[in-house]
Amino acid sequence: MSGQSRAVPSLRRRLVWQLATLSLLLVLALVTGVRYAAETASRASQDAVLGAAVNALADALRTSDQGLELDLPPAVFSMLGAMGEERLFYSVAINGTVISGYDGLPAPPRPPGQLVSLFWRAAWSGADLTWAATARRLLVDGRLADVVVTLGQTRHGQTAIARETALRAAWVGAGLLLAVIATGLLFTRSALEPIDRLAAAIARRGPHDLHPLHQASAPRELQPFVQALNGFIARLRSSLRMTETFVVEAAHRVRTPLALVQTEAELTLAETEDPALRKRLRRMIRAIGESSRSASQILDHAAVRSRAERFSPSSLDLAALARDGLRAMAPLAELREIDLDAPDLPASCKIRGDARLIEMALRNLLDNALKYSAPEGRVTLRLKAGGRMARLSVLDEGRGLPDDPEMLTGRFVRGANSADVVGSGLGLTIVAEVAAAHGGDFALTPREEKGTCATLSLPLG
Amino acid sequence: MRHLVLALGLISLLARPGAAFEAEAVHDFGPEGAAQISVIGANDLPAIAPVLSAFVGAQPGYRVHYVQAASTEIFRAIHDDRVPFDLVLSSAMDLQMRLVNDGFAANVPDVGGHLPGWQHWRDQLFGIALEPVITLVSRRGLHGLPLPRTRRDLIAMLRENPERFTGRIAAYDPARSGVGYFLLSQDDQYFEGFWRLAEVMGRLNVRQECCSDDMIAQLRAGEVLIAYNVVSSYVSRFAPDDPDLVRLSFEDYTLALLRTALIPRIAANPQAGAELLRHILSAPMQHVIAELSGTPLPEGSGPASAAHLRPIRLDAGLLAYGDQLRRAGALNEWAAAMSQPDEAPEPCHHAPQ
Numbered sequence: 151m152s153g154q155s156r157a158v159p160s161l162r163r164r165l166v167w168q169l170a171t172l173s174l175l176l177v178l179a180l181v182t183g184v185r186y187a188a189e190t191a192s193r194a195s196q197d198a199v200l201g202a203a204v205n206a207l208a209d210a211l212r213t214s215d216q217g218l219e220l221d222l223p224p225a226v227f228s229m230l231g232a233m234g235e236e237r238l239f240y241s242v243a244i245n246g247t248v249i250s251g252y253d254g255l256p257a258p259p260r261p262p263g264q265l266v267s268l269f270w271r272a273a274w275s276g277a278d279l280t281w282a283a284t285a286r287r288l289l290v291d292g293r294l295a296d297v298v299v300t301l302g303q304t305r306h307g308q309t310a311i312a313r314e315t316a317l318r319a320a321w322v323g324a325g326l327l328l329a330v331i332a333t334g335l336l337f338t339r340s341a342l343e344p345i346d347r348l349a350a351a352i353a354r355r356g357p358h359d360l361h362p363l364h365q366a367s368a369p370r371e372l373q374p375f376v377q378a379l380n381g382f383i384a385r386l387r388s389s390l391r392m393t394e395t396f397v398v399e400a401a402h403r404v405r406t407p408l409a410l411v412q413t414e415a416e417l418t419l420a421e422t423e424d425p426a427l428r429k430r431l432r433r434m435i436r437a438i439g440e441s442s443r444s445a446s447q448i449l450d451h452a453a454v455r456s457r458a459e460r461f462s463p464s465s466l467d468l469a470a471l472a473r474d475g476l477r478a479m480a481p482l483a484e485l486r487e488i489d490l491d492a493p494d495l496p497a498s499c500k501i502r503g504d505a506r507l508i509e510m511a512l513r514n515l516l517d518n519a520l521k522y523s524a525p526e527g528r529v530t531l532r533l534k535a536g537g538r539m540a541r542l543s544v545l546d547e548g549r550g551l552p553d554d555p556e557m558l559t560g561r562f563v564r565g566a567n568s569a570d571v572v573g574s575g576l577g578l579t580i581v582a583e584v585a586a587a588h589g590g591d592f593a594l595t596p597r598e599e600k601g602t603c604a605t606l607s608l609p610l611g
Numbered sequence: 612m613r614h615l616v617l618a619l620g621l622i623s624l625l626a627r628p629g630a631a632f633e634a635e636a637v638h639d640f641g642p643e644g645a646a647q648i649s650v651i652g653a654n655d656l657p658a659i660a661p662v663l664s665a666f667v668g669a670q671p672g673y674r675v676h677y678v679q680a681a682s683t684e685i686f687r688a689i690h691d692d693r694v695p696f697d698l699v700l701s702s703a704m705d706l707q708m709r710l711v712n713d714g715f716a717a718n719v720p721d722v723g724g725h726l727p728g729w730q731h732w733r734d735q736l737f738g739i740a741l742e743p744v745i746t747l748v749s750r751r752g753l754h755g756l757p758l759p760r761t762r763r764d765l766i767a768m769l770r771e772n773p774e775r776f777t778g779r780i781a782a783y784d785p786a787r788s789g790v791g792y793f794l795l796s797q798d799d800q801y802f803e804g805f806w807r808l809a810e811v812m813g814r815l816n817v818r819q820e821c822c823s824d825d826m827i828a829q830l831r832a833g834e835v836l837i838a839y840n841v842v843s844s845y846v847s848r849f850a851p852d853d854p855d856l857v858r859l860s861f862e863d864y865t866l867a868l869l870r871t872a873l874i875p876r877i878a879a880n881p882q883a884g885a886e887l888l889r890h891i892l893s894a895p896m897q898h899v900i901a902e903l904s905g906t907p908l909p910e911g912s913g914p915a916s917a918a919h920l921r922p923i924r925l926d927a928g929l930l931a932y933g934d935q936l937r938r939a940g941a942l943n944e945w946a947a948a949m950s951q952p953d954e955a956p957e958p959c960h961h962a963p964q
Contacts, residue, residue: 216943220936224800224928231927235733237712238927242936250936275714 161345162338169334170327177323185316192311196233196303197280201267203230204282204301207240211297213288218242218297220250235306239274244295255300258283262298277304344369348376356586360387360459398452401445408442440573447576450510451561454580457507458587465611468499468508468540472533475512479520488523490516492531499533499540502611503588511584514577515544515604521571522548522602539590539607547601555594581606632688634678641667641674648883651678651685652700654870657848659700661899666890673883682706683789689715695877697884702742702842702870703789708929711735716873719885722892730869732925739891740870740900741922743843744794746859747827752779752836761863762802765837769811775836777815781826782839784819786942790868791821794840796932796941797866797923809948812839817949824849830856842868844903860919867922 206226212219220242230238241251248254256272262283269282279302286297348368362380365373412435419431476492483490519529523546532543552558552565559582562575578594581604585592590608597603638656640663652659656679663675678696680688682703688694689710701707710716716735723731730738746765748758756772759765769776783791798805818835820826823845826838831853846858872891874884890896923929931937 218936219940220934221940222931222934222937224931226928227930228924228926228928231712231930236927237714238930239712250934277714 162335162342165338165341166331166334169338170331173327173330177320177327180323181316181320184319185312188315189308189312192308193280193305196305196308197269197282199230200280200282200301200303201269201284203227204240204267204284204299207242207301208284208286208297208299211242211286211288211299213290218244218249218288218290230301230303233307235304235310237275237277237304238302239279240299240301243298243300244290251300255302256281258298258300261285261296272302274302277306279304344372348372352379360390394452394455398449401448401452405442405445405449408438408445412438412442443573444576447514447580450514451576451580451583454507454510454583454587457504458583461504461587463502463504463588465500465502466505466508468501468503468542468608469496469533470498471505471508471512472531472542475509475516476531478513479516482517483520483529486520486523487525488520489526489528490520490531491528492533495531495533496535499535500611501540501588501608503608507584507587508608511581511606512542514580515542515606518577518604519544519546519548519602521573522546522568524548535610538610540610541605541607543603543605545597545601545603547597547599550600551594551596551602555596558594559592578604632680632684632692632694634680634684636679638677638679639674640664640677642671643674645672645674646880646883647674647676648698648880648887649676649678649694649696650698650700650884650887651680651688651694651696652698653680653682653685653702654700654844655679658844658903661903662891662896665896665899666887669890670886673886675887681789686710689875693877695879696875697878697880698872698874698887700739700870700872702868703793704869704871704923704925705793705929705932706789707736707871707873708732708925708927709933710873710875712927712930715875715877717876717878717881719874719881719888722885722888726892729922729925732871735873736925737872737888737892738869738925739872739888740844740903741920742868742870743860743920744840744866744868745843745846746861747830747838747841747846748857748859749830749833749836750855750857752833758857758859759861761861762808763804763863765839765861766804766808766811769815773815778818779834779836780812780815780839781818781820781829781835781837782812783826784821785945787819787821790842791840792938792941793932794866795945796937798840799941801864801866801921806944806948809945810950813949819949840866847903862919864921865919867920869922869925871925 203226206223207220210221210223212221227238230236239252239255241248241253241255243249256274258268258281259270260268262268262285264285264287267282267284269280271278271280273279281300281302283298283300286299287294288297289295290297348363351363360383362383363376365376365380368376415431415435415438419428419435422428422431472492472495476490479490516529516531523529527547529547530545532541532545534541534543549567552567557563558565559578560575561579563579564573564575578592582592585606585608588608590606592607593605595603595605636656638660640660645667650663656677659677663677667673667675678688682701683706685699685701686703686706686709689696689699690713699707699710711732718734719737720734722737723734726737752775754775756768757764759768769780783794785792785795795805798808802808817839818829820829823842826835826841827845827849829835830838831849843858846856872888874881874888878884891900
């Protein structure tokens with residue numbers, strides 16, 4: 151079982167994992183996107199500032215009669231260096247010769263114009279820098295010269311801003327991820343709840359409940375499952391019914407010839423004088439009687455099952471049924487010289503139930519009690535209404551119960567102390583099934599001195 | 612074109628190839644055989660010895676090897692000669708910033724966090740002392756003239772008393788002194804009448820000196836009456852209690868240099884350098900330094916600083932002062948103001964600050 155659960159992971163876990171994986175991917179995409187956007191934005195603003203700065207430097211160039219002057223404003227560098235960890239490099243070159251600033255800076259990819267600053271990227275001094283260059287045409291020593299101002303700035307700030315922004319996005323993303331996992335757990339729980347409900351509904355069913363599941367109460371996604379299950383139940387039912395029909399048919403077909411054989415055997419017994427043959431014929435009759443009785447009870451049982459399945463209760467009087475049952479069993483009791491009575495039987499006791507089923511239960515109860523009572527014994531029937539139940543008890547003075555009376559209600563199960571009595575083992579099963587069909591209860595309890603008390607409880611109408 | 616040549620000459624001055632940097636003094640603190648921390652600084656020994664002695668006293672496992680050099684030499688030692696010092700101390704903010712910008716400083720992440728923003732540049736450059744730049748006046752020499760409170764007062768006093776001050780004013784020679792040029796640039800930026808002051812001083816035959824201590828010496832000898840732009844830590848040391856010397860903190864503004872420290876990327880023992888740096892920045896050492904330089908760095912660690920103190924900002928703007936054309940232009944204008952336009956300034960290799 152556990153190996154199977156390892157091989158097929160739980161739906162909820164799978165859903166949550168898929169949800170979490172998807173969210174993780176989204177968060178990664180978010181972080182990457184934010185980082186890219188932040189980098190682009192900070193690069194754009196830094197380029198703008200760098201462009202303004204290189205022009206401020208170029209505008210500080212002036213020619214005087216003593217040559218080129220540069221009134222370099224410190225504020226330009228202050229502003230450039232204010233953000234991040236940037237390093238600054240610049241140069242002023244006339245016709246390619248550096249006259250101020252750093253020597254050997256990377257050359258612009260093409261000559262910059264006076265109005266349009268040129269931006270490019272190049273490594274220098276072990277760092278990756280953004281460069282800007284602009285040109286001014288100035289009269290130096292009487293000749294027109296191209297003065298190129300180049301200004302470079304490291305890009306640590308950009309990277310730092312992008313990293314920090316991405317980090318914040320990552321924190322937000324991590325929060326989202328947690329929220330998604332938490333809500334995912336809740337959602338999958340509620341989404342999978344119908345499955346649990348369905349499972350519980352199936353688990354709650356009694357062993358003989360083969361009604362189809364209520365299809366409308368299942369969500370659309372579970373409809374095929376419920377349909378398949380109902381189809382399976384229908385097949386199971388028809389297969390069971392076929393078996394039962396077969397068994398009933400068989401019992402029925404066996405019973406009639408058995409009756410014939412019994413009659414024939416009894417006739418033969420009457421006509422025979424030979425003691426050995428008579429003895430053999432008696433054993434035969436007894437065996438035939440047992441088989442016939444079994445076949446009857448199989449038929450009874452099948453009838454009970456079929457009526458219980460289509461249980462349609464009506465209002466009826468349990469006391470009247472009890473009286474009828476007593477009357478029906480009276481000849482048998484007389485035959486065995488057993489005192490069968492029902493003192494204090496109430497005039498009437500209304501319940502809701504199936505009269506035919508109760509009749510069968512009552513007959514089996516009384517039959518059992520008579521069967522296991524010694525001749526000249528006593529079987530008492532009592533009927534009491536207590537609480538919401540009507541309690542019908544049959545008390546005998548027989549041999550009592552085996553150690554575990556619970557199992558006696560199983561099909562074809564007979565007590566270990568009943569080998570010498572004819573019986574099929576279906577009688578108490580029938581009683582228990584009748585009780586279950588009515589939503590009642592059947593219990594076997596030993597009596598104080600000797601004998602058994604069999605109590606059938608049925609809900610009052 | 613002449614200035615272009617001059618500018619190129621200055622480039623070569625900063626980057627003299629071949630020659631090693633020049634040290635002025637070398638001193639070792641701490642026991643022999645202990646782990647050595649190499650420190651290069653512009654401060655002379657009396658200014659730094661108490662701090663370093665306290666360090667090796669508290670940390671007997673270290674020995675501090677202190678090399679004293681001029682600020683331009685310090686720059687050369689790191690930038691050109693690549694000497695693996697563990698700590699570099701200098702008041703030349705522009706050169707220190709240039710070292711940082713050119714990628715010579717290591718990141719020291721666990722120091723800057725405790726400092727106010729103005730006291731450090733990223734995790735690489737740390738202010739260890741504030742050094743006000745003051746003007747010294749000889750009380751006797753003024754003969755009862757009222758003390759100037761602003762630079763305008765100074766200009767007026769010099770104009771009205773040319774006979775008294777001719778040849779008796781001392782100032783930095785910006786061509787020879789890195790600090791001199793740097794302070795000139797700051798004055799140029801903050802005081803719109805600076806070139807008027809320069810012209811007045813030029814007409815009065817101002818003495819151009821390379822170093823603060825020379826100016827102080829001349830002042831105490833009575834040769835000059837006013838020394839303009841003197842770094843106050845020198846005054847504290849060379850004339851601690853001379854009643855004749857008046858320390859003028861001009862009320863229009865009083866510049867203050869930030870003496871800064873950095874740990875080179877190529878340091879042999881950067882952890883030890885950082886250890887020493889933390890020691891220098893600790894409260895007790897800041898008290899010692901405040902006493903030596905006159906103004907405390909962190910608030911509350913010494914006498915209150917004057918309201919008109921204007922600390923020079925530690926940021927990338929400092930890079931502008933190293934520009935060759937800018938420097939050439941400023942020196943040119945200074946030279947013109949000195950009315951000696953034909954005399955080319957001589958480079959001074961002797962102890963500029």
